[in-house]
Amino acid sequence: MPHKFNAARRDKIPKQKYRVTNWSEYNEGLRQRGDLTVWISEDALALWPAPRRTTRGGQPRYSDLAIELCLTLGMVFKQPLRQTQGLMRSIAGLLGVEIAVPDFSTLSRRSSGLALRATRKPGGGKSVHLVVDSTGLKIFGEGDWLEEKHKTKRKRRSWRKLHLGLDLVSGEIVCSDLTMDEVGDPTVLPELLDQVDGPVALFLADGAYDGEPTSDLLAARFGSMIEVTIPPPKNAILSPNAAQDPTARDRHIAEIVSQGRMAWQKATGYNQRSRGETLMGRWKTVIAPKLKARGFENQKTEAGIGVRVLNRMTGLGRPSFERTA
Structure with a gap:
């Protein structure tokens, strides 16, 4: 979100610097x-x-x-x-x-419909701080070279949407799903929450999850005490009962109006959602930006194995940071 609201003055914002404090252990893990x-x-x-x-x-x-x-x-x-x-x-x-x-x-x-072995779920029943995000993965089909070299009109590019849920505490992927590209993010959320082993104390997501269906689902699954941080859109308005019984979304809207969106991000800890975007970049670097399988069921198996590979690598060692500037 910061790059969207500060695009005009991005070059004037100093870049934060961090130092790895456990370099020897992390280096051995790599x-x-x-x-x-x-x-x-x-x-x-x-x-x-x-x-x-x-x-x-x-x-x-x-x-x-x-x-x-x-x-x-x-x-x-x-x-x-x-x-x-x-x-x-x-x-x-x-x-x-x-x-x-x-x-x-x-x-x-x-591999089509392969039942993967049950593994120990990350978290072990402990409270989970969940960050949910999605990204698009390319699938087999005509590429840019065919259009550029032979001047042919390629078919509509097809994608698959990968949904991942990251636990901020353990750093592991606790839920995942692969869907068609037209499936909305809130639609997949119930299936993702079914995979979480333990209560969710904090839920972070982008504006695509904004709305009553998401908040009602989280409250029904994990109780009304769950902390939900989802940025409302610019044109968001307060609920009719905001004065007497404000919801969490009403409080977010009021804080953004009074303090500004950047101050709201820091106060609510919404900046931690960037770790979800980092996870997507890590997937495309370590696993691949494209699915090799051609059938949808084979692609779901491929995504499930990719989640296990990343979690196994995370278990070998994680870096610890401290800010220096």
Whole structure:
């Protein structure tokens, strides 16, 4: 929000400077993100083949664990499915384990609707300070080069919308979803809140979530004591009962009118929402700005695995900052 309200004088605002206080630990965590230390436990080897099915139909050869592991390694090392198959074959050969490696067509087919393993949810039932945001991810289709080189009219560019919920306390993604680009952000909020393990004490979001449906949903899920910080639009007006029983939105509107929007941001801590935008940039840098899968169900699996990869990297080490200027 600051760049929108200060665009005319942005060059006159000094840039804040910070210093990392735990550089040695954080530096080691960054090294571990590229550490290729692979082992397969006896339990994992026992779970590699698929269990026998008791109903009619073909017998699957690989378990969901095997498919998920292959897709995860392919995403971490940014490999297509064929190269992922080769990577897993080389790892199995180096470790000297006798396991069958899924081929690329099996990985593509099984990733559709893949049930990911249940993991320990970040937060562990503790109070969550939730920041929710969304971003667009490109999908397979004609690109700018086709239009520039061959002067052809490409089809309407298609996108998928990735919704992420970040816990400010743990720094981990606690909820996520992938939808079509026409789905609104407030529409996905109930599904995101279902994934949060524990109470939410603070909710931060941009103006797209402004409105009674969001506030009523949060109050019904987590009680009336939840602190909701959503910026109202410029033309927002007070509710009819603002004088007798003001809502949180009414108080935000009054504070913005009396103190200004920038002062309201600092007073309410709304500036912390920038960590949600940082998470989106981190996703597009570490994972990818584009989805590799072509089917929607495969794309949802790809997004779910990406969330686990980022959380695993966060668990290796986080920087601690202090402001110096």
